Amino acid sequence: MSEPSLAIRKFSDLANPTRFLALVAIVWPYLAGLTLCLFAVGLYLSFTTLGDYQQGETVRIMYVHVPAAWLSMMCYTVMALSALGTLVWRHPLADVSAKAAAPIGACFTLVALITGSLWGKPMWGTWWVWDARLTSVFVLFLMYLGLIALNRAMDDPTRAAKVSAVLILVGFVNIPIIKFSVEWWNTLHQPASVVRLDGPTIDPEFLWPLLVMAVAFTLLFFTLHVLAMRNEILRRRIAVLRRHAARSAGRSGDAA
Amino acid sequence: MSHAFYVTASYVAAFAVVAGLVLWVWLDHRARHRELAQLEAAGIRRRSARSGEKP
Numbered sequence: 001m002s003e004p005s006l007a008i009r010k011f012s013d014l015a016n017p018t019r020f021l022a023l024v025a026i027v028w029p030y031l032a033g034l035t036l037c038l039f040a041v042g043l044y045l046s047f048t049t050l051g052d053y054q055q056g057e058t059v060r061i062m063y064v065h066v067p068a069a070w071l072s073m074m075c076y077t078v079m080a081l082s083a084l085g086t087l088v089w090r091h092p093l094a095d096v097s098a099k100a101a102a103p104i105g106a107c108f109t110l111v112a113l114i115t116g117s118l119w120g121k122p123m124w125g126t127w128w129v130w131d132a133r134l135t136s137v138f139v140l141f142l143m144y145l146g147l148i149a150l151n152r153a154m155d156d157p158t159r160a161a162k163v164s165a166v167l168i169l170v171g172f173v174n175i176p177i178i179k180f181s182v183e184w185w186n187t188l189h190q191p192a193s194v195v196r197l198d199g200p201t202i203d204p205e206f207l208w209p210l211l212v213m214a215v216a217f218t219l220l221f222f223t224l225h226v227l228a229m230r231n232e233i234l235r236r237r238i239a240v241l242r243r244h245a246a247r248s249a250g251r252s253g254d255a256a
Numbered sequence: 257m258s259h260a261f262y263v264t265a266s267y268v269a270a271f272a273v274v275a276g277l278v279l280w281v282w283l284d285h286r287a288r289h290r291e292l293a294q295l296e297a298a299g300i301r302r303r304s305a306r307s308g309e310k311p
Contacts, residue, residue, distance in 0.1 A: 057259040061266040104277060110271050115266040122262050227281045236287040245300045
């Protein structure tokens with residue numbers, strides 16, 4: 001774009017989708033590169049550090065499970081902030097952000113559920129238990145699917161945006177339930193060992209690969225999120241163009 | 257089953273899901289790009305793009 005007005009000087013300038021697209025085009029290769037580098041380091045650490053004296057090799061599952069579970073909650077938080085952006089500030093990109101994040105969040109929740117199950121079988125002796133933590137994460141997964149379905153079911157993006165924003169905010173109550181479920185109820189799932197008021201209680205041997213993988217997964221989320229937002233903006237542009245074309249075709253048909 | 261099986265299965269499952277996501281984002285972008293190009297070829301453009309052409 002040649003217009004000088006497309007320069008981004010303050011945060012609110014991002015509200016212009018064209019400016020946002022220009023920024024994404026610049027930023028995404030760096031984000032993707034950084035994500036790949038961090039995954040390379042994270043995966044190296046995941047497979048070269050020692051196994052646990054009780055969990056053995058299965059501790060390596062944690063390096064995927066914990067970041068995926070963390071992202072399943074962070075993605076929903078991003079969606080809740082976007083929902084606020086839609087309802088309070090009517091930010092034009094807020095709904096695009098919420099809609100683009102839902103399938104990504106669903107995928108990370110699925111990864112957390114699958115890897116948790118694969119860890120549970122050798123360590124707990126069962127694939128699944130209906131304890132508070134596992135059940136609340138499963139509910140989160142269903143909520144993501146519900147939000148995706150709701151968005152697809154409505155043709156008018158403005159109406160879909162409002163309804164989904166309200167539903168996202170109502171569903172946000174599940175996030176603290178997931179986080180504190182291991183403290184409020186007697187669960188088979190162990191309590192928090194990284195994000196605690198008194199600091200992490202796990203050995204640095206496991207903490208380092210976990211942290212690097214967590215940052216790598218977070219960057220992966222943001223890379224996919226901005227790219228999915230770009231796709232959503234293009235999809236809406238196409239819909240508007242088609243509508244305009246249909247209207248002008250109708251008008252010229254009337255005139256003839 | 258050995259621990260190695262569960263570890264491998266976890267990483268394979270995580271990789272498959274992430275690869276699926278990346279593929280979805282990439283294919284979606286390609287399809288939207290193509291659709292926009294087709295519209296442009298048919299002379300259907302955004303107002304901002306049209307105003308640039310007119311004197």
